[in-house]
Amino acid sequence: MPVTLATCSLNQWALDFEGNRDRIIESIRLAKAQGAVMRTGPELEVTGYGCLDHFLEQDTYFHSWQIMGEILVHPDCQDILIDVGMPITYRNVRYNCRVVAYNKEILMIRPKMWLANDGNYREMRYFTPWPRRLQVKFILPELIQQLTGQVTTKMGIAKIEVANHFCVGFETCEELFTPQSPHLEMALDGVDIITNSSGSHHELRKLDTRLNLIIEATRKCGGVYLYANQRGCDGDRLYYDGSAMIVMNGQVLAQGSQFSLKDVEVITATVDLEQVKSYRSSPSFGMQCSLSTELETVEAEKLLTDLKAKQIDRLDTPTTQARPVHLHTPEEEIALGPACWLWDYLRRCRAAGYFVPLSGGIDSCATAVIVYSMCRLVVKEAAEGNKQVIENARRLAQKEEPWIPTDPKEFCGMIFHTCYMGTVNSSQETQERAKALAQDIGAYHTNMMIDLAVKAIIQVFVFVTNKTPKFRVHGGSDRENLALQNIQARLRMVFAYLFAQLLPWVRGIPGSLLVLGSANVDESLRGYLTKYDCSSADVNPIGGISKTDLRKFIGWAGTEFEMPILQTFIDATPTAELEPITETYVQSDEADMGMTYEELSVFGRLRKIQKFGPYSTFVHLCHEWKHLAPKVVAEKVKRFFYFYAINRHKMTVITPAYHAEQYSPDDNRFDLRPFLIRPFSWAFAQIDQVVEKRKTD
Template identity: 50%
Template sequence: MTEVATLSTVTLNQFVLDFEGNKRRILESIKICKAERSRFRCGPELEICGYNCQDHFYERDTQTHSWEVLVDLLKDVNCQDILIDVGMPVMHNGVNYNCRVVFLNKKILLIRPKMIMCDDANYRESRWFTGWTKKRHVEDHMLPEIIAAVAGQRTAPFGDALLQLTDTKIGFEICEELWNPMSTHLEQTLAGADIIVNGSGSHAEIRKAFYAMELIKTASAKCGCLYAFSNLRGCDGERVYLNGCSTIVLNGEVLKLGKQYALDDVEVLTATFQLDEIHAHKVKIRSRSLVGANTESYPCIETPWSLSVSTKHRNLTLPMEKVEFVCPEEEIASGPALWLWDYLRRSPASGFFLPLSGGVDSASVAIIVYSMCRLIVDHINTHDDHVLKDVQKVLRDPTYKPTDPRELCGKLFTTCYMASDNSSETTRNFAQALAVGIGSNHRVISISNVCSTFVETTAEALGKEKPTFEGTREENLALQNVQARSRMVFAYMFAQLTPWSRGENGFLLVLTSANVDEAIRGYFTKYDCSSGDLNPIGGISKTDLKRFIIYASQKFGLHMVEQIVEAPPTAELCPLKENQTDEEDMGMTYKELSCYGKLRKPLACGPYSMMAKLIHLWNDQEPRDIAKKVKHFYRSYAANRHKMSILTPSCHMEDYSPEDHRHDLRPIFYPLDFTWQFQRIDDLVNNLESEVD
């Protein structure tokens, strides 16, 4: 008889150190799996304690409470008669490991430690965990007393092994092991594993989702296996958004794909498939069979359990006809919006405040908040779950049920146009029209008197005449910066007093609006209104933000924002007659900035190698002109790098983000002239020009 197997992979929105909430969501996923008659449940990485515990992994409490949650899972009636795989930290022989714990009917079958750590970009796993280096080796792990009392066993197998069921063999990967060139699924499938399950904690980046899918499809196709990928979703306390996209792939064909961005705390994907399909696919790949015949055997944990079920009333899961991921503009509309919502609902705040300038950046942030409200209302209209309760908790109104995104936006979101003497009617009108379009609680104030008081008081204390914009460069910058910094003070005043003005309790989180390109260049005033609590666009380029606004104008019916995109970006800190623009102030275009950012971070270019690459990328420009641009960028970068140390926490969405707390660990101070590097650039230019002569 053809064996038909059923298993599930789940997506969870977990929260660091929220052991009670994390357990509840794990149990909910298991209940759904059993309701769908699944025989095996695979969960995401470190789901019991939360992935981003960071230095809390040093604390014994984190492991103690993880074991306590596992005890409750072992005893729970819903966790019987189903094979379960959960993620948690485990200390073995005095070493911390990131592990999968596999159990069945109160018995722990295997503790499988992660073998390959992730230490690039946003990840620092080797700071807290050690990779298991004993390939194909299993040893006994002494279980805590509380586990032994429930499981009836003193030890459990710990190490690199496969699970041998009565009808199939299961191998395990953990996140980075899939991405590594020597992926563990290679040897596991050659040694007979039919199924690979991967518990992961993979974050979102614009245009990244397809890459993970291609890795999974390739692994499944060339090895002949069913690959079940389980990922976390949401903001669990860090600067990244974990984007879900759990998936089940059979022999390279996608059977199930989870939501890329969603408000669901729990999502379960269940697939039913024929084990014979895996065996037939393996046998067809003759080169694979030859290598498999010479592969060293794997230790196996024999388990009296099968994934096979009766074929009666059971339909096979057919491959998806089309696998699509959302466009970059939709990623901006969803990822940062859901990141903001997770942060808000888990904080004591009652909403957001934004200085709305009428430019592309602050308009983008406002639209992202409006998108958040749209996602919430759409979800509540179709689900009866935690989201409505979260809205009521944030607004401190147990009877409120949002039916319109604009109405919800007015309750959650306050915006303010902070005019100075240098502000234009154009940007004031842009801000007003957008605020009306999204329904935010909008205010307009003048900061001119406050700025004048600051300037007059400082000049009097220094015994000098008031500085002027027509004076020295130092005077001009000081007059610009006092406007910017005054706005930050007003932002926090509004954030703290807006609920009070309504007769309500609470406070608002201050949102900022500096994009990733301006951060690299350092084109913002330290401690101005780029300083706040959260920045949803701090990892997004100006180019992508402009595309996003055009997308939002059509998708959300906010047609007034199209004029914002067409207007030249300006800080409006100088007298209007000077026609100040951002690109002129920076001495470079946003398109050039984006190029510098990708060369500097993902491609790891210093000044000389950046110049060498740009000669080919910008082959329509003279080498000497390119050299001037590269030098100007690096001088500006060096002079302003210190600003990264106070950069507002932003939602990571771009691979060249300069955020220095986690993603971009470079020095704060640099030599401003880069003497050696710039000399090499000059030598290169001279050589190129001599070749032309």
Template identity: 55%
Template sequence: MGRKVIIAVATLNQWALDFDGNRERILESILEAKEYGAAFRTGPELEICGYSCEDHFYESDTFLHSWEVLLELLVAPLCKDILIDVGMPIMHKNVAYNCRVVFLNQKILLIRPKLYMCDDGNYRESRWFSGWRKLRQTEDYHLPRMIASVTGQNVVPFGDAVISTKDTCIGFEVCEELWNPESSHIAMGLDGVEIFCNASGSYTELRKAYIVADLVKNATYKSGGCYIFSNLRGCDGQRIYFNGASCIALNGNILNYSKQFALQEVEVITATIDLEDIRAYRNSLRSRSHLASEKPCYPRIITDFSLSPEHDTTLPIATPIEWKYLRPEEEIAQGPACWLWDYLRRSGQGGFFLPLSGGVDSSSTALIVYSMCHMVINSIHQGDEKVLSDIRKILADPDYIPTQPSELCNRLLVTCYMGTENSSKETKQRAATLAAQIGSYHMYIAIDRAVSATLEIFSTVTGLFPKYATKGGCARQNLALQNIQARLRMVLSYLFAQLMLWVRGRPGGLLVLGSANVDEALRGYMTKYDCSSADINPIGGISKTDLRLFLNYVKEKFNIPIIGEIVSALPTAELEPLCDGQIAQTDEEDMGMTYAELSAFGKLRKQEKCGPFSMYCKLVQTWSNSYSPKEVAEKVKHFFRCYAINRHKMTVLTPAYHTEGYSPDDNRYDHRPFLYRANWSWQFRAIDKQVEYQLSVQQAATSRINKNCNRKLDSVSRTRTGIHV
């Protein structure tokens, strides 16, 4: 009796609408699965067309080309004698479904549509697909003629069914179904399904990697079985990064898992399991067995195929392993770097241009590029021919072989310190030193003449010349003078990005990198269309606090001493005149709140769904040791005034790598208005009433305490004088 089964799970870096590339990566994963000896291969969600096609799912072309790719998979000799599960969109009775297609030896066994759509966070699946609500039911699906001519089938089962082989039973979930409170794996497990496959498109957020592992382990801990989770990896055309971490679990233990971040486009992991381990585990759970005996059945697709070899019982089975999670600073070092790599090689550009100010934010962006260079070098040293081919295309050098991260960084990254009379020598020196230590091609530009020329145009037209506040100007003049510096930096960034490769004798242009963090975006502490406006922003979803963690990490990892000075320096925009050569302007003073407070506001506003009043009610307790109720109220009001006034800036935010759960990214992750009543009159009155009530309660409590103290003092005094009541 055959018991040992080798399962193969593919992690793929697919690209929306890249049907050629997607097909090749699928075939490569099937080849690797067969080389490992696997009889069953599963892959990630919508792997044929790419997950992020979005409104292209309204186009019949997307469905047609997906069928054409499936046809090539069906007829490929490589796909013979292995059970294959792939993902694609399918139209059934004029309704679009997100489906799994299971086939074997040019026969489609089952089309299994997704049951539950994901519509939170960055997901909008119900915009394009419907969930299959006919649970434990199938219908006939009439195959396209080009498919039927190969398979010899006119109709195949479409719906909620399972595959029954000679030796086991396989069921399917698609992404959200693992997270859903009514996950199918429990019902399928009670009906004897032993192997569960989940095809997923799950994206990364900081500190969230453990969630998938916990869900997968728990899916089999209570009811036994083998759970196979296959995830996408990479940037397939959006702000999100699919974080890999495919895995295989058995009876509540992880047996194998793929890397969370990597430049590798195809990674196949396998595990050898003994089906008898599932059966023994389940039989020992007596309450489960009693429950299973009364549950309804799933339609079974009987398949004359066995996953296990008939006589080979010598295969060593996989043993449980511990999942080693990356720390947040490691996730920042690797995730945005991989995202930048995907964007760079797929955009056809020749590198990056970064305005480098010498502060935490722009330095973090530069170091993420440097981390990417390390990953490229490591992948090439490990024999990844695809990475080597891509870097040669990017640099237009067919014979190039990178040797050192700093040497590669010099070819890929151009940094520029754009100074004015308001810039300090300290920030200029920090920028130059960092550039030297990572190897970027660095320049210094004094932009005072450009600022003066622009202001001269204004003065010629109006007859007026604005002044800084320190020189007698009003707040409007002061802000306008700051903004013109910031906006000119953006204009110059694009000029240099377009022409620097021409200057260096190379074809193409550079992608402009932004460096505004998630807290500054939330507060609106940026100039609209300043140098925070760019092509892409690798730190736009990361808090200032986490960026400092990241900087301290790479300081040691890459041995970059200047980072210590960068982290310890006060954050400053350097847009106002210096005072005796020293910085007179700091970010936190300008904002009227600290970065730590901003993170607290952001998490309560987005993740805890708090408006002004409920945010005050939470913070008045959380911050009770630091601030009075009135002070908390003023801080909350100040945040919401700034948020309302600056919310319009979110409509033009540079596309950023998503990683933080309170990102204010307009109309993508955060669906809120961009025009508000900035005085929040009703909400702020509610806060004021609550403050008055709390103060009255505190005063009453203080009064009671004082009275009690007075009574005790009177009692002590009478006792001492010999007077007794």
């Protein structure tokens, strides 16, 4: 029997009950318009996935039922099987659930069995896993009883059966990633259509892992797999990257976009379920079916009656054909993911735009180019008639109908502000690069030297202490040298917030700007930044991206965005420009750190992803870095872990950053390590013993 099925990506926002409701209803309306008999949506779509500790509040559950009630009785939500995600309490215990309904009747509530509880996820803090075989009678809230007349429904792990037409089973996000995924049992029990409702975030190079699992789920067992995912910034560091998908028998039939400014995206596919039966006809599959345990069954009698009345003919209904999977390159992911995240953040906080201190280095350059990429996406969506984007763009640009943004540079000049803050230690080259980049992307650019402010602060110190600090190149100590650098860095943060608040006033624009940080993940990991310097900002689009990937992104953007100026940023030596330049000395970031950015990325992955301490890291790198003597490897390892330990406190106040890497050092969210750490003296001693032993062997 041919059936048309729908799944979607929705840009839901934590606790935006009205907006979330409207996007859910719109997705159901679009699914029906495309002839779908069933629609599934993202995980916890009623509340938004990222509510965090708001899931501990009883109000969240009360309001969720209120919204669910409005969805159940809405005219656009009839005559289609709907699968909606929301949190539910049963006997005072909180569960992450799917609510499956048809024509105002809740057929069943399917709670999540396996919860995501690592990395960015803390579901065990908010929810309890559902006991695998428990089936209960759930008494619906009084407000639902009054709306629909239904008093109870089933809650537990079950399948929806529509006689011999088709059978539907349900997975939720993490359950796909577990060794014994529920879809295996469901396939052996004759379930034709399996849904997965997800709240999966973007990381560089991650999507192919997710897609392979989805494809493999049906390649081995057959069947149709509907994958739904949240999209957008849910009010925190994550960007949920959509990519809704429909797969049948190991082949992709439909794939939604990974990055988009569309709040609602629905994809559909028409499938012939006879093909599922044929795919599962092998003897070994049949033998395993005979040994499997049957799931509880819920009959969808009203849906069956309606389907029989339609009598869909296989010959008259063309089915959706397989298509190739689309994956973005990492450079495209950097251009699109943080740009979409910045747009969501800007439109939802209702600021006047963004401000970034543009230093002439590659990090602030990458931040600025990502903002320009955001402006390109806005223009593209406006050209396609995206009403939500056009409305937000008009508000930001202070324009009235019928104006729409048509030029990324023009729009960038309306909402993006940059400033070069130089000192006597800055070079003419960085100043010119910053100015040229601002011109190329259309940013409103200002330029100033902050030496007077630096001198004023030093003079106050001299007046109080009668001591004059000097740079190292002028005979000063390391402490004096560092303090003089930090004055410049911290003053840039102060000026950044001053300009962010007053530049809109200067231009006659209401509101203030959000300050963007531009410290990359490697520098944060090493602590190679000044606490409360211009890395301290409102949000940071590159804080989870490595220097290596940023350089590749800038190289890609130079060609893709037709901006030759970007090559000069790649060719320049990374430098903070906080120390005086002499004939024999020019400050270099990598020289200061005692390691390259590529080496920092290696340390980051070994520390976080492989969970290696100093000793294991040393042993591993002795094999990997065979071009270096063990003594040199030991020095690099000890240097990294020493500075990681003494600078860990900086992560407690680091700017909230777009999460893009598995080795993010984001404190108290992704990297749960203390910020006062003894610098690994015991481990370092063990490393030294190995090095000494190698000398004598």
